[in-house]
Amino acid sequence: MRSKHEQHEPTFAEQLEARPIKNERAVASRTEDDAVRLRVPLVYPVWLRSAARALGLRQEKSFELEGVGRAVYDRVDGKNSVENLVDWLAREHGLSFHEARVLIMKYLQMLMERGLIVIAANAPRDVN
């Protein structure tokens, strides 16, 4: 197992080849104003689970996505690579490749932090 210091920092090429995948446990529904509401189960640490149930703490969290955030989420299907998403955003909004890359990475990070997607990286290349 690699230590924290030995972790491989992905290159641009590796970032772009990665494929985001939706969290299958996220349940989507459309809102009146054409946004998407997503509900994902809340996962408490093992030691807190029974207390959370006993105290009636919420068991799921929900997010609303609209505009570009929603459009990016809609295109996450496990087949589109990050590069495909970057090209789409650049075309759609008249951006340069790297303007779109930075924005897509920001949106994907936001979706990841909320537990809505994961990013499947291709196996890192030999860096030696």
Place this chain on the structure above:
Amino acid sequence: LEPDAPHLERIRPLSLHTFSFTLPRGWEVTAYLLDESDGQLQLYERKHFRGQLVWRKTPKPPDELRIMNEIQRRHLEKELPERAKRFGELSVRKVGDFSFGYSLEGEPCQASLYQPKTSTLVQWVFPELGDDALATIEPLLLSYRPNEQELRRWEMFGVRLALPSALAFTEMAPLPANVAVTFESKHHLTVVARRLGMVEETLRTITMAQLHRALLRQGGARIVSSEERQIRGCTGVYTTYEKRGERRLEQLAGRYWKGEAFLWLEKDERRIYGLEQVGPQRAKRLDLLDAFQA
């Protein structure tokens, strides 16, 4: 995308402290250090590293060939140790004003130029020598122009200005598709140039006037007036504002400086441009729209 789409053409001119270039199509700055005395840019074309531009103030004219040979030797020692043992020195020829140093195909090549007027060494390092690479590198080097005049060009990330040299670059905030470049004179006149993308998304929920007020307030401004008007033939907003003085006694006196700002929408390019200036009363103002380079 069309390679010569207006928004992509717009990011090709590159003018910083003392030099100007026209970047090859598709090349973009992905990392930068913009200090006047020691800076560098990293350039990529999509996921491919294409070159590094480095500049450095040196009090005396440097031995450019020695520096290029040393860079090459260190690269080879790291990447191709066997080849490093056989490396002698680079061949050098002139490409425009640059000395172009090269060795074997597939190895890095370099270009170097010393600007005596500003005591600045400007160097390019390209990752790979080859016919295709040369077809791109040579026009890039030939596009060089010094930028040492009284009226200085500033062109980066699509922001293009011509400003008196008394206004020095102070900082750049490149948020995704949202660039703001700030300049300041020694009399504390501050000029900010903006270029915003994702226009449809940005204006989905607010008007141009609201956006302008929000941008200015983010920088600590107090809005005085705002009116819609045509700016450079485009839909735009003109806003006057005040900002608390930030220098010496001004801070203690709590005096407010007067500012003016333009924001307009270039529909063909799908970009919003903005120009602002604020400073003490005695600081001479610019004709802001004249500073903007189409």
